[in-house]
Amino acid sequence: MSKVLITGANGFIGANIVRAALEEDYEVRAFVRETSNLQTINGLPIEYAYGDLRDINSLAKAMDGCEYIIHAGALYIFLPIWFWADPKQIEQMYEVNVWATDRLMRTARVKGIKKVIFTSSESAIGMPSDGSLGDEKLFATDEELPGHYKRSKYLGELIALKWHRKDLSTCSILPTVPIGPYDVKPTPTGRIIQDFMNGKMPGFVDTKMNIVHVKDVAAAHVLAIKNGKSGERYIAGNRNMSFRDFLRLIADVGGKKAPFFSFPKILAEAFAFFDEFYSCNIKHKLPKTPLESVAAAKYRIFDCSKAWNELNMPRTNIRLAIKDQIEWFRNHGYIKKE
Secondary structure (H helix, E strand, O other), X not given: OOEEEEEOOOOHHHHHHHHHHHHOOOEEXXXXXXXXXXXXXXXXXXXXXXXXXXXXXXXXHHHOOOOEEEEOOOOOOOOOOOOOOOHHHHHHHHHHHHHHHHHHHHHHHHHOOOEEEEEOOHHHEOOOOOOOOEOOOOXXXXXXXXXXXXXXXXXXXXXXXXXXXXXXXXXXXXXXXXXXXXXXXXOHHHHHHHHXXXXXXXXXXXXXXXXXXXXXXXXXXXHHHHHOOOOOEEEEOOEEEEHHHHHHHHHHHHOOOOOOEEOOHHHHHHHHHHHHHHHHHHHOOOOOOOHHHHHOOXXXXXXXXXXXXXXXXXXXXXXXXXXXXXXXXXXXXOOOOO
C-alpha cells in the first residue's frame, strides 16, 4: 500500500483530500502544526507528522517512507494591499506559500519522492479578453492578481513547474470555487452560504464563477497521483454560473428567499476599502470583506474538461454540494436553528 504525505491535511480542501486518499486505499500521513485544530480529521485511520512548512527539517522527516506528496498546505488569508498592511504578515505569506514550496520540492527530489501534487488556485489562470472560457494554457497577468494571496499561489505554481523542469514529477490542481463539508473557517464562499442561511445578505454583486463540490476537488488531487502528467495543470471545477443563479440555488436547497438587490461593484469596493481601513487600523483585525475578494468579483468561468477527461475527475451535482455544506454548517452550529 502506497503512502502519501498530505500537507495542510486539516484544512477545508486538505481534510477532504485525506478522505479521498483513504477511499483509494492509500496510507495517509498528515502534516500539521502541533497547535492545529484537528477536528476535521480526528478519528481517521491516519498517521500524524508535526511540523511547520517553514521548517524544512520537519518536512524532510515527514517525507520518510512516503512515495507521494499532496501539497495542499498554504497560508490562506486575504491581506490588505494598502500601506496599512502588516509587513510581517505579507512576508509570512510569501515565505509559506512560495519559498516553503520551493524547499519542499527540492527535498522531495532528494528523497526520491515519485510525484508531488501541488494545490494551486484558479486565480493563477488568465482570462481571455473576449469573455470566453479560461483554460490551463493561460497564466494570470499582474492585473489579474489583485492581492498577496493570489500572487503567492501563482508564484507557488511557477515553483512547481520549475521543479518539473528539474526532473521532479509534479503537476498542479487548480480548484475553482469549492463548497461542501469541513469548511471550518469558513472560506469566503462558505461565509456567503452561512450569511445567506442566517439572513445576513440583503443584496449581492453579480458576477460569474465556477462552482465545484470540494469532494470532487479532493478526488482530482488523489487521481492525479496516477493519472496526472508531470508539468501539467488541471482546473478542478464543475459548473459555470452567475452569482445570482448560485444564490437562487442556495435559496431553493435551503428553503429561503433569494436576495434580489444587486449592488454596483464600485459600491462593494468602497465598502471593502472602508472595512479594511477600519478593521486593520482601529480594530487591528483582518477585515470581514477583504478588498482582494471583491476586486476578484468579475467573470471567472472555465473549461474544466481537461481534469474531467485526463484525471477522470467526478462531477457532483452542485445542489448536492450546497446541501452538504448547509448540513455540515447546521451540525456544527454555523447556522442558526429555526
